[in-house]
Amino acid sequence: MPLFLPHFNIQKFNTLAVPAVANYFVSVQNDEELREALAFARTEKLPLLILGGGSNIVLRADFPGLVIHIKTRGLDVVAENDEYVWLKVAAGENWHQLVEYTLDNGYYGLENLSLIPGSVGAAPIQNIGAYGVELKDVFAELAALDIQSGLTVMFTNESCQFGYRESIFKQTLKDLYVITSVTLKLNKTPALNLQYPALRSALKEIPAGDISPEQVSAAVIAIRQSKLPDPQQVPNVGSFFKNPVVPVGQFESLKLRFPHLVSYPVDDSHMKLAAGWLIDQAGWRGKEVDGVRVHPDQALVLTNPGKREGKLILQLADRVIASVEELFGVTLEMEPRVYP
Ligand code: FAD
Numbered sequence: 296m297p298l299f300l301p302h303f304n305i306q307k308f309n310t311l312a313v314p315a316v317a318n319y320f321v322s323v324q325n326d327e328e329l330r331e332a333l334a335f336a337r338t339e340k341l342p343l344l345i346l347g348g349g350s351n352i353v354l355r356a357d358f359p360g361l362v363i364h365i366k367t368r369g370l371d372v373v374a375e376n377d378e379y380v381w382l383k384v385a386a387g388e389n390w391h392q393l394v395e396y397t398l399d400n401g402y403y404g405l406e407n408l409s410l411i412p413g414s415v416g417a418a419p420i421q422n423i424g425a426y427g428v429e430l431k432d433v434f435a436e437l438a439a440l441d442i443q444s445g446l447t448v449m450f451t452n453e454s455c456q457f458g459y460r461e462s463i464f465k466q467t468l469k470d471l472y473v474i475t476s477v478t479l480k481l482n483k484t485p486a487l488n489l490q491y492p493a494l495r496s497a498l499k500e501i502p503a504g505d506i507s508p509e510q511v512s513a514a515v516i517a518i519r520q521s522k523l524p525d526p527q528q529v530p531n532v533g534s535f536f537k538n539p540v541v542p543v544g545q546f547e548s549l550k551l552r553f554p555h556l557v558s559y560p561v562d563d564s565h566m567k568l569a570a571g572w573l574i575d576q577a578g579w580r581g582k583e584v585d586g587v588r589v590h591p592d593q594a595l596v597l598t599n600p601g602k603r604e605g606k607l608i609l610q611l612a613d614r615v616i617a618s619v620e621e622l623f624g625v626t627l628e629m630e631p632r633v634y635p
């Protein structure tokens with residue numbers, strides 16, 4: 296039986312370093328302990344927070360229930376052919392350590408996703424993405440426990456309904472499943488994705504044919520370190536808002552008013568706007584309110600240097616949303632999940 300710790304401080308378990316207490320906290324090392332933790336929550340009628348690295352949550356207040364910290368381990372090649380390897384990874388494995396493991400073993404496809412904090416089990420929740428690659432590009436299937444029935448259910452790439460920072464686990468199946476493992480389909484020969492302009496320009500000195508996946512990973516790490524604060528030093532959850540997707544008509548009228556608007560095509564009828572640029576133009580970059588700051592190097596990141604309460608972070612987020620709405624008529628949506 297895993298150890299249930301009552302009245303537990305979870306400040307060190309969320310990368311915004313918000314001070315908050317959970318009624319109960321338990322770390323689970325394997326699926327059996329996870330089942331026991333879920334049974335405890337059912338018996339005690341406790342609300343649940345399934346926690347990985349805590350790098351994409353905002354704690355609005357103390358958590359009046361059971362926090363289950365997923366610490367399961369394991370990486371197994373479950374199938375392979377001449378071209379691909381299928382790697383099954385336990386939910387509690389660290390994402391970046393997984394990226395390093397794949398590069399060390401000659402399995403390719405994760406290099407653009409280097410240095411994203413957090414756990415493997417959380418990666419499908421928002422279909423993590425960076426530098427032109429998303430989890431869905433390498434995802435084969437996942438196993439999850441149905442919290443109500445305790446049954447294991449498999450989800451294919453299609454049934455996860457992945458989108459930009461989206462999946463079925465943030466929509467109709469929100470908080471109904473615990474992901475226990477993720478299986479990735481990785482290349483045995485490098486197939487590099489260098490379409491992201493900042494990445495291409497970081498590697499421009501190397502002839503295209505000579506670029507290795509390790510060099511892509513190193514370039515991604517260098518770009519990230521140049522603009523994103525290290526949560527160990529400055530508490531944050533990465534991008535605080537999603538980049539808004541707007542209809543082409545709205546984009547065109549904004550572009551007339553703001554010729555420098557930063558945007559990317561999504562499909563024939565939609566454009567994605569750089570939320571960091573919008574927040575920056577609204578004058579928020581580097582501003583601080585109540586010990587919560589808009590990051591000076593990347594206005595899309597809110598930081599919590601004063602380790603203040605979650606409600607103060609959410610208050611600043613509301614003010615940023617209101618300014619961007621007023622100036623551009625665009626409503627920003629938060630990326631991290633808010634608890635309780
Ligand atoms: P947590 O914060 O612990 O949880 C996030 C959500 O997932 C919660 O709703 C939680 O309940 C749920 N969850 C966690 N584990 C499970 C599970 N096993 N089963 C079911 N639900 C679960 N994200 C990107 O996409 N791209 C980036 O480039 C990126 N850069 C970042 C940079 C920094 C500096 C930081 C701090 C964050 C960044 N993020 C980025 C966000 C974050 O790293 C990812 O969302 C990551 O997947 C969160 O993992 P986690 O384990 O910390 O999740």
Ligand code: EPU
Binds near residue numbers: 533534537
């Ligand atoms: N910009 C500004 N001012 C700012 C911030 C950005 O003008 O203060 C401009 C930049 O100059 C650039 C554009 O906005 O032209 C986009 O900025 P950047 O390349 O830094 O990327 P982003 O759109 O802000 C997204 C993801 C990141 C991901 C990077 C790389 C979202 C919400 N964020 O950031 O993901 O790492 O692209 O792919 O999609 C995360 O989700 O937590 C995260 C960090």
